[in-house]
Amino acid sequence: MVKKQKSKKGKLTTFGKIWCIALCIAIPLGGGFIISLIARDTMMKFGALNQPPLAPPAWLFPVAWTILYVLMGVASYLIYAKYRDGGKAKKSLAKAGLIVYGAQLVLNFIWTPIFFNAGLYWVAFAVLAVMWVLEIALMAISFRISKPAFWCLLPYLLWTCFAAYLNISIAIIN
Numbered sequence: 001m002v003k004k005q006k007s008k009k010g011k012l013t014t015f016g017k018i019w020c021i022a023l024c025i026a027i028p029l030g031g032g033f034i035i036s037l038i039a040r041d042t043m044m045k046f047g048a049l050n051q052p053p054l055a056p057p058a059w060l061f062p063v064a065w066t067i068l069y070v071l072m073g074v075a076s077y078l079i080y081a082k083y084r085d086g087g088k089a090k091k092s093l094a095k096a097g098l099i100v101y102g103a104q105l106v107l108n109f110i111w112t113p114i115f116f117n118a119g120l121y122w123v124a125f126a127v128l129a130v131m132w133v134l135e136i137a138l139m140a141i142s143f144r145i146s147k148p149a150f151w152c153l154l155p156y157l158l159w160t161c162f163a164a165y166l167n168i169s170i171a172i173i174n
Helices: 014-048 060-085 088-117 121-145 147-173
Strands: none
Touching: 014 060, 014 088, 060 088, 060 121, 060 147, 088 121, 121 147
């Protein structure tokens, strides 16, 4: 017999938690995959641009983003767990965290076509700047409710800072 998603007390069963974690990871990974398909044909154009110092090889981007999306998914699950199981104050803060997470994830997804497909480097940087502010807010929230979520998000913030350097540099030298 299959276990129900929730136990009698409203807590997720182990099976439910696994599905929830999988969904939280699948959302950024799936969105990232779809965006990579949209931008795939533009990578040759990008490779032809003048590259700034410290520009990584093209193969590093999908590897880095896969790791970052998995970490982001885990962080979103940890925040959701506080929303689902926390006290009133934690639930309120976690709800705000989930809203900020969703907003920054949308910006993350739209940055790629703006930068790669449209070649609007300064507009892409503006999107990145707003995304960065949302990431800082998300990290501040996660620090208060889930330290592991905070640590999962730190590499994403660092990569976004590096992406800002690359974005500005490409905008200036091309």
